[in-house]
Amino acid sequence: MKKLDKHYDVIVIGGGATGAGTARDCALRGLKVLLVERFDFTHGATGRNHGLLHSGARYAVTDRESATECIEENMILRRIAANCVEDTGGLFITLPEDDLAYQQTFVEACQAAGIKAEAIDPALARQMEPAVNADIIGAVKVPDGSIDPFRLTMANVYDARLHGADILTYHEVTDYIRTGSRIEGVVMRNHRNGGEEVRATADVVVNAAGIWGHLLAEKAGVSVKMFPAKGSLLVFGHRVNNIVINRCRKPANADILVPGDTVCVIGTTSDRVPFDSVDRMEVTPEEVDVLLREGVKLAPGLATTRILRAYAGVRPLVASDDDPSGRSISRGIVCLDHASRDGLEGFITITGGKLMTYRLMAEWATDMVCRKLGRTNLKCVTAQRPLPGSESKKNKSLKTAGSKAARGRHGSLAVNIPSDSASDRALVCECENVSVGEIEYAVKDLHVDNLLNLRRRTRLGMGTCQGQLCVCRASAILEQHDGCTDRHLDDIASFVNERWKGIRPVAWGDAMAETQFTSWIYGAVCGLDNRRSVDEMV
Amino acid sequence: MDLQNENISIHNFEQCTKCTVCTVSCPVTPINPRYPGPKQAGPDGERYRLKNPEFFDEAFKYCLNCKRCEVACPSDVRIGDIILSARLKHTKKRPSLRDTMLAETDAMGSLATICAPVVNLTLSMSPVKYVMDRTFGIDNHRRFPKYTSTKFVTWFKRHAASAQKQYTRQVSYFHGCYVNYNYPALGRALVGLYNAVGIGVNLLERERCCGVAKIANRLVKEATRDAEINLTSIRKALADGSEAVIATSSTCCFTMRDEYPHILGLENGDIRSSITLAVAHLSRLIERGDIKLVFREDYRRRIAYHTPCHMERMGFTPYSISLLEAIPGVELVVLDSNCCGIAGTYGFKKENYPTSQAIGEPLFRQIADVAPDFVATDCETCKWQIEMSTGHEVKNPVEILFEALDVEATRRANNLNN
Numbered sequence: 001m002k003k004l005d006k007h008y009d010v011i012v013i014g015g016g017a018t019g020a021g022t023a024r025d026c027a028l029r030g031l032k033v034l035l036v037e038r039f040d041f042t043h044g045a046t047g048r049n050h051g052l053l054h055s056g057a058r059y060a061v062t063d064r065e066s067a068t069e070c071i072e073e074n075m076i077l078r079r080i081a082a083n084c085v086e087d088t089g090g091l092f093i094t095l096p097e098d099d100l101a102y103q104q105t106f107v108e109a110c111q112a113a114g115i116k117a118e119a120i121d122p123a124l125a126r127q128m129e130p131a132v133n134a135d136i137i138g139a140v141k142v143p144d145g146s147i148d149p150f151r152l153t154m155a156n157v158y159d160a161r162l163h164g165a166d167i168l169t170y171h172e173v174t175d176y177i178r179t180g181s182r183i184e185g186v187v188m189r190n191h192r193n194g195g196e197e198v199r200a201t202a203d204v205v206v207n208a209a210g211i212w213g214h215l216l217a218e219k220a221g222v223s224v225k226m227f228p229a230k231g232s233l234l235v236f237g238h239r240v241n242n243i244v245i246n247r248c249r250k251p252a253n254a255d256i257l258v259p260g261d262t263v264c265v266i267g268t269t270s271d272r273v274p275f276d277s278v279d280r281m282e283v284t285p286e287e288v289d290v291l292l293r294e295g296v297k298l299a300p301g302l303a304t305t306r307i308l309r310a311y312a313g314v315r316p317l318v319a320s321d322d323d324p325s326g327r328s329i330s331r332g333i334v335c336l337d338h339a340s341r342d343g344l345e346g347f348i349t350i351t352g353g354k355l356m357t358y359r360l361m362a363e364w365a366t367d368m369v370c371r372k373l374g375r376t377n378l379k380c381v382t383a384q385r386p387l388p389g390s391e392s393k394k395n396k397s398l399k400t401a402g403s404k405a406a407r408g409r410h411g412s413l414a415v416n417i418p419s420d421s422a423s424d425r426a427l428v429c430e431c432e433n434v435s436v437g438e439i440e441y442a443v444k445d446l447h448v449d450n451l452l453n454l455r456r457r458t459r460l461g462m463g464t465c466q467g468q469l470c471v472c473r474a475s476a477i478l479e480q481h482d483g484c485t486d487r488h489l490d491d492i493a494s495f496v497n498e499r500w501k502g503i504r505p506v507a508w509g510d511a512m513a514e515t516q517f518t519s520w521i522y523g524a525v526c527g528l529d530n531r532r533s534v535d536e537m538v
Numbered sequence: 539m540d541l542q543n544e545n546i547s548i549h550n551f552e553q554c555t556k557c558t559v560c561t562v563s564c565p566v567t568p569i570n571p572r573y574p575g576p577k578q579a580g581p582d583g584e585r586y587r588l589k590n591p592e593f594f595d596e597a598f599k600y601c602l603n604c605k606r607c608e609v610a611c612p613s614d615v616r617i618g619d620i621i622l623s624a625r626l627k628h629t630k631k632r633p634s635l636r637d638t639m640l641a642e643t644d645a646m647g648s649l650a651t652i653c654a655p656v657v658n659l660t661l662s663m664s665p666v667k668y669v670m671d672r673t674f675g676i677d678n679h680r681r682f683p684k685y686t687s688t689k690f691v692t693w694f695k696r697h698a699a700s701a702q703k704q705y706t707r708q709v710s711y712f713h714g715c716y717v718n719y720n721y722p723a724l725g726r727a728l729v730g731l732y733n734a735v736g737i738g739v740n741l742l743e744r745e746r747c748c749g750v751a752k753i754a755n756r757l758v759k760e761a762t763r764d765a766e767i768n769l770t771s772i773r774k775a776l777a778d779g780s781e782a783v784i785a786t787s788s789t790c791c792f793t794m795r796d797e798y799p800h801i802l803g804l805e806n807g808d809i810r811s812s813i814t815l816a817v818a819h820l821s822r823l824i825e826r827g828d829i830k831l832v833f834r835e836d837y838r839r840r841i842a843y844h845t846p847c848h849m850e851r852m853g854f855t856p857y858s859i860s861l862l863e864a865i866p867g868v869e870l871v872v873l874d875s876n877c878c879g880i881a882g883t884y885g886f887k888k889e890n891y892p893t894s895q896a897i898g899e900p901l902f903r904q905i906a907d908v909a910p911d912f913v914a915t916d917c918e919t920c921k922w923q924i925e926m927s928t929g930h931e932v933k934n935p936v937e938i939l940f941e942a943l944d945v946e947a948t949r950r951a952n953n954l955n956n
Binding site: 237238239259261262292303304305306307399400401404405422427430431433463464465468469508509510513514517 | 552578581586589
């Protein structure tokens with residue numbers, strides 16, 4: 001057993017946007033922070049959603065409070081996370097089968113929530129977004145955009161560390177250190193070191209573990225009733241649309257198409273699933289059918305565009321405290337002080353909410369931490385201070401596709417990417433233009449020690465071929481850092497299998513041909529057929 | 539699950555399975571490190587350009603448009619077309635005066651033939667070459683093809699046109715700029731060859747440059763204008779009774795068949811199969827038993843055949859090879875398929891000259907080893923490149939066929955009187 005020799009003000013559990021945001025907020029306020037993640041950052045719902053910068057319009061009619069939170073955070077994120085956000089704009093379209101009268105209700109609700117929504121001529125909408133269904137009978141323009149949750153989370157982690165936070169990935173909280181009715185720290189298992197037990201102590205522990213927060217609360221002896229809701233999405237091979245397209249009707253399945261980076265994503269479905277399935281989400285053929293059938297109504301071009309993969313995330317829906325049956329679900333932010341609620345000192349749960357409101361959730365949680373520490377003089381600055389990479393950009397002209405892509409991904413931090421030599425600039429992932437230099441940078445600064453980490457930091461293996469040639473190239477670079485060939489062969493097998501998991505539901509046509517080719521390379525040529533794939537490492 | 543059967547991409551670039559064989563077959567990639575290679579520039583880059591046109595890279599100008607990537611591709615991705623289309627769409631700089639002059643083959647040819655001897659002499663003088671190199675960026679190593687005083691069209695009208703009506707079968711000949719302004723001998727050989735088998739040769743009502751040089755130098759509007767004139771003339775010729783429109787230049791033929799629809803967006807599906815190369819047309823007629831060629835007994839030559847890139851793209855190489863092999867006294871050596879490096883106007887540009895020569899180097903070496911009497915090829919710019927770089931004479935297969943032909947015996951074999 002190992003005990004970290006430092007005592008922290010706060011330990012944050014969960015490496016999603018909320019946990020990373022909370023760690024950053026705490027660190028910026030000068031608290032001593034430890035951020036703990038079970039596997040890798042963005043491994044949960046943060047890395048498995050639309051990447052939509054909601055204007056809030058989607059909630060305007062049904063949930064005014066969420067809508068207002070969304071538009072406020074939307075405006076803040078455009079400022080502080082400029083490099084993670086793309087101002088694509090959004091449309092809410094009415095199809096002949098939809099009720100056009102709803103448009104009026106919708107626009108009024110948006111305006112009441114402070115969202116700039118403007119009904120426009122369908123002809124103008126078709127001109128603005130040629131990919132949109134030409135049959136539309138109505139269109140409303142809203143300030144939607146796209147946001148890259150991987151970049152957003154890593155920028156928060158980066159800044160937290162810059163301000164003194166300690167970061168542990170692949171450390172799973174298995175128990176708490178407690179004295180009477182007070183949580184005084186956590187017991188963790190280090191997945192990377194033979195399951196070694198590690199302990200750390202703190203005045204306050206924040207549970208920011210998304211759907212897994214339900215289990216972490218249970219472990220602490222308190223109950224936060226959550227319901228896992230599975231949402232499935234499809235990623236298309238290139239951008240069909242450049243403006244977010246939504247359906248102007250009550251929220252339903254597959255009614256948002258978001259252009260993000262090089263691809264576009266249609267989603268989602270929404271189904272309650274049992275807790276024992278949350279670590280094993282797979283998209284079913286029926287879900288693929290629904291997504292495709294409904295998606296084509298938004299943009300007919302999707303029908304003849306290659307699908308790269310399908311994925312599913314789990315939303316943590318939280319039952320209102322006054323109705324533990326779960327019939328009344330709150331979609332808003334839930335920030336619980338278990339001392340006043342359950343008599344358990346030193347423990348906070350922050351949950352509910354959305355990717356869009358991660359910063360506000362972090363602010364609320366950090367405010368609560370400060371109250372518990374008696375340091376309410378520490379004020380939140382995250383609504384004003386830009387995230388690393390999103391500081392104002394110098395206008396440096398970039399030559400190679402790799403440097404342009406890296407600039408897009410890392411913003412002003414891209415200056416840290418080595419690019420002096422031809423080998424630095426050589427491409428590892430050709431679909432997504434990831435250079436050797438970018439990988440070296442990720443290994444050095446972005447907590448990378450396996451291929452999946454690398455994918456989430458750089459988009460390696462996220463393009464058309466889903467990791468056909470880049471995987472062995474990247475693995476060779478990682479291998480140079482530790483010389484542990486055997487581990488990296490397992491790593492390749494894990495990565496390729498993880499990619500296949502997402503391709504399988506859409507494996508037909510070109511995707512099938514490509515996958516077959518990939519399997520020859522890794523199975524037959526590289527001899528990885530008999531390698532164990534380490535699911536735990538994902 | 540019917541949706542899955544229907545969800546097949548119509549986007550050509552998405553049919554790429556990233557096997558990278560295109561980049562392996564690219565002549566430029568190993569020579570010029572600034573060129574990202576066909577896979578990167580083509581299907582990979584296309585996705586990025588759809589996201590943001592700023593991902594267009596000026597280095598795509600190093601692409602030869604040889605289409606060897608397309609020949610190599612197992613998934614029928616038109617990689618060369620993707621790259622060329624991106625260049626036409628996204629290049630910001632306007633074509634330079636030099637590029638425009640190199641591309642305006644018709645205009646320059648018409649001017650030059652007026653006073654050919656003076657032009658030829660001037661273009662071959664070293665001070666002139668020096669000035670062109672320094673001021674225009676036309677490499678001073680290059681030899682300009684000699685201009686003729688009598689254009690092919692002039693000769694044809696004076697000496698051949700009236701005799702064509704006697705034949706029942708008719709073809710139309712797309713002679714191209716080179717035959718017209720520089721090398722009318724090839725056109726005369728073609729007319730002689732076809733007449734010997736009993737087929738009359740016509741010219742198109744109006745013929746403009748096929749447009750390959752204008753396309754390569756991004757003069758799209760001008761190329762489209764010429765292409766439309768050519769297509770109209772070709773349709774009229776076919777309607778008027780020509781059984782095919784034949785060319786002697788593989789690149790002219792390729793451009794009209796494939797670049798017109800794929801790059802210029804001009805539909806030619808109704809006539810594409812009737813636009814062909816003389817060697818392809820003759821081969822099919824021989825195969826069908828429609829015509830016979832009889833060759834001279836005393837014709838003895840050792841010939842090395844070089845496959846032009848566009849010949850390979852069209853899949854026409856076997857026609858030239860089998861026709862040349864049919865000449866009894868010819869010992870034919872088929873050279874390895876290797877781009878000669880000139881790629882039309884590409885190799886004339888100073889900045890491309892070293893790349894151009896490095897690409898052709900293995901070919902030049904092999905020709906030296908084979909030591910043929912002369913080299914055969916279907917493309918005029920390959921001819922210039924090989925002649926300049928190896929000192930060997932280069933001829934078009936049609937020219938060789940006519941040279942080796944026993945005209946009288948052939949006429950008899952095809953049941954022609956006298």
